[in-house]
Amino acid sequence: MAHDDTIHMAAPAATGGDDAAHECVGRLAASATHELQNALAVIRESAGLMQDLVSLCGEGLPHRDRLCTMLALIQEQVARGGDLAWNLNRLAHAWEEDGEAPRDLGAVLEEFVALARRGCAMRGVELVLAQQGGDGPAVRVSAPGLALRAGLLRAVRCCLGEGLTDDSAGGSARPATGGTLVLRAALRPGKPGGVPGVELDFTPPGTRAGSGATELSTSSADIARCMQACGADVRQAEGAQLRFFLPCPDCTA
Numbered sequence: 001m002a003h004d005d006t007i008h009m010a011a012p013a014a015t016g017g018d019d020a021a022h023e024c025v026g027r028l029a030a031s032a033t034h035e036l037q038n039a040l041a042v043i044r045e046s047a048g049l050m051q052d053l054v055s056l057c058g059e060g061l062p063h064r065d066r067l068c069t070m071l072a073l074i075q076e077q078v079a080r081g082g083d084l085a086w087n088l089n090r091l092a093h094a095w096e097e098d099g100e101a102p103r104d105l106g107a108v109l110e111e112f113v114a115l116a117r118r119g120c121a122m123r124g125v126e127l128v129l130a131q132q133g134g135d136g137p138a139v140r141v142s143a144p145g146l147a148l149r150a151g152l153l154r155a156v157r158c159c160l161g162e163g164l165t166d167d168s169a170g171g172s173a174r175p176a177t178g179g180t181l182v183l184r185a186a187l188r189p190g191k192p193g194g195v196p197g198v199e200l201d202f203t204p205p206g207t208r209a210g211s212g213a214t215e216l217s218t219s220s221a222d223i224a225r226c227m228q229a230c231g232a233d234v235r236q237a238e239g240a241q242l243r244f245f246l247p248c249p250d251c252t253a
Contacts, residue, residue, distance in 0.1 A: 019095075022095040022146060023095055025092075025095075026092050026093065026094065026095040026096070027092075029088065029089075029091070029092035030089055030092035030093060033085050033086075033088045033089040033092060034089060036081075036085045037082060037085045037086070037089070040078050040081050040082050040085065041082075043074065043078050044075065044078045044079075044082075047071050047074045047075050047078065048075070050067075050071055051068070051071045051072075051075075054067050054068060054071065083114060084114065084115070087110075087111045087114040087115050088115065090111045091111060091115060091149070093145075094145035094146050094148075094149060095145065095146055096145065097143075097144060097145025097146075097148075098144060098145075099142050099143050099144040099145075100142065101142065102140040102141060102142045103140060103141065103142075104138045104139070104140055105138070105139040105140065105141050105185040105196060105198070105248070106138055106139060106185045108145075108148060108149070109129055109152075109183050109184070109185055109198065110129060112149060112152055112153075112183075113127055113128070113129040113183060116152075116153065116156060119160075120156065120160065120181065123160045123161070123162075123176045123177070124176055124177045124178040124179070124205065125159065125160060125176050125178065125179050125180065125181055126179070126180045126181070127156070127181050127183070128180065128181070128182045128183070129182075129183055129184070130182050130183065130184035130199075130201075138185070139185040139186065139187050139196050140196075141196045141248045143248045148248055151230070151231075151246060151248075152183075152198060152246070154230055155198075155200060155227060155230050155232060155244065155246050156181065156200075158223055158226040158227050158230060159176065159179075159181050159200065159202050159223055159227075160176045161176050161219065161222075161223070176204075176205060177205050178204075178205030179202065179203050179204050179205045180201075180202070180203040181200060181201070181202050181203075182200070182201040182202075183198055183199070183200055184198070184199045184201075185198060185199075186198065186199040186245065188245060195247055196247070196248050197245055197246050197247040197248050198245070198246045198248070199243065199244070199245050199246075200227075200232075200243070200244040200245075200246065201241065201242070201243050201244075202223070202241065202242045202243075202244065203241050204217060204219065204220045204223075204241075204242070220242060223242065224242060227242075227244045227246075230246065231246065231247065232244040232245060232246045232247075233245040233246075233247075
């Protein structure tokens, strides 16, 4: 996806404390990730040149197979790092999203999932972005960028068991040790044009689709209460799976 890589380093306008801090972090992160992308590009081009040279040397080059394997691994990891840097750069510009211009919610989720996947994996939870089905229009929202992502992160932390320490969840924390969390942009009825938001399908640890289980575990019930405290609509989907709908904060479709 195309975006503006221009780094604006002009003196910031006078803003409130939080806004100034967000702008500072955003500008510095945008600058650093831009340079990181440049560094990765140099590594990618150098590895590509080395692959060409190895190919020209033919089968007589000592350790040729090992060199090819290592160079292919370098290219694979450069591509992985480039994707992370790209999405981190998009996050760095989130403070500029003041909610005036509508944007594709699916693109925001793509960025969020790419950056949040590792934290979920450390708790054993697979974080997945569901592809938008059909030929329907994209869900577009006008929402403050940081508030939108903060709401998403809080919801994901609830599913991981990290948000279960407040009174709304009984004061107990039960970190996840497995399961799957699927995110998708959605539009639900409720007002003219619909209510834009994010659907989260959570399969708790030990739960399988079609298993016939219908009773929620204590930890799943705590997660449901935590999500309600976040403002999400909570439903029990197939079996003991949970489906949440989190409306976008202060947004219009």
